[in-house]
Amino acid sequence: MGALTSVICVLIRKLCIMSPCEDEEVDSNTGLKVKEKRAISQTWKYISRNLRRESLNFLNLLLIEYPDYIEYFPNFRGMKLEEFNKTPKYIAIARSVFCALTLIVDSLDEPDELVEILHTMGRDHYKRGVPIEAFHTLPNVFDKFFTSRLGKTYTPLVKESWMKVLAVMNAVMEKGMEDTKAAKLEQQNHK
Numbered sequence: 001m002g003a004l005t006s007v008i009c010v011l012i013r014k015l016c017i018m019s020p021c022e023d024e025e026v027d028s029n030t031g032l033k034v035k036e037k038r039a040i041s042q043t044w045k046y047i048s049r050n051l052r053r054e055s056l057n058f059l060n061l062l063l064i065e066y067p068d069y070i071e072y073f074p075n076f077r078g079m080k081l082e083e084f085n086k087t088p089k090y091i092a093i094a095r096s097v098f099c100a101l102t103l104i105v106d107s108l109d110e111p112d113e114l115v116e117i118l119h120t121m122g123r124d125h126y127k128r129g130v131p132i133e134a135f136h137t138l139p140n141v142f143d144k145f146f147t148s149r150l151g152k153t154y155t156p157l158v159k160e161s162w163m164k165v166l167a168v169m170n171a172v173m174e175k176g177m178e179d180t181k182a183a184k185l186e187q188q189n190h191k
């Protein structure tokens with residue numbers, strides 16, 4: 001039964017590859033084509049095989065590229081990267097970031113849930129004093145990260161797909177940050 005299911009899956013997959021029309025179909029919620037969503041989930045599946053190690057590589061890259069961002073992480077201010085890299089707290093943050101990315105990738109076909117996740121992420125980062133500008137650097141960080149991790153499989157399609165996801169991510173997170181700021185102001189005005 002399992003073997004039969006696998007054969008059917010392979011056949012369906014082949015039919016999908018042979019159906020360029022479907023590949024080009026655009027999801028009106030995310031602006032992503034079917035083939036772009038597939039590129040996203042395939043690359044993420046590959047990266048997630050070593051989620052712990054790769055999450056550390058990613059967060060380290062962010063802090064190497066933008067050393068001033070350490071100011072947003074009060075627990076590690078004044079410490080060297082090599083020092084805090086070994087702390088369970090830092091490892092836990094890195095893993096949380098990648099778990100959130102897994103959630104985002106897995107929710108690309110569930111727009112309402114995706115918006116909820118990203119809006120909340122915007123709120124949480126705003127509460128920590130992280131401005132949206134810090135997220136505008138992510139295309140650069142992801143580009144460098146994938147270039148080093150994916151090698152030849154980091155094709156123009158993969159790059160373009162991820163850049164689209166990051167644009168969606170940042171737009172909804174920014175809304176989450178703005179809504180949180182507005183709610184806070186309203187609260188203050190009613191005091």
Ligand code: HEM
Nearest residue numbers: 069072073074075093096097100101124125128130134135
């Ligand atoms: C790839 C995009 C990112 C994702 C998916 C992400 C997700 C997360 C998650 C899930 C957490 C821990 C859960 C929580 O307590 O809210 C977290 C914490 C945090 N993130 Fe992000 N984040 C991202 C990018 C950034 C960027 C660009 C910055 C800017 C410096 C940043 C700064 C922080 C800080 C300061 C914390 C709290 C760390 C602490 O507990 O001390 N994040 N992030």
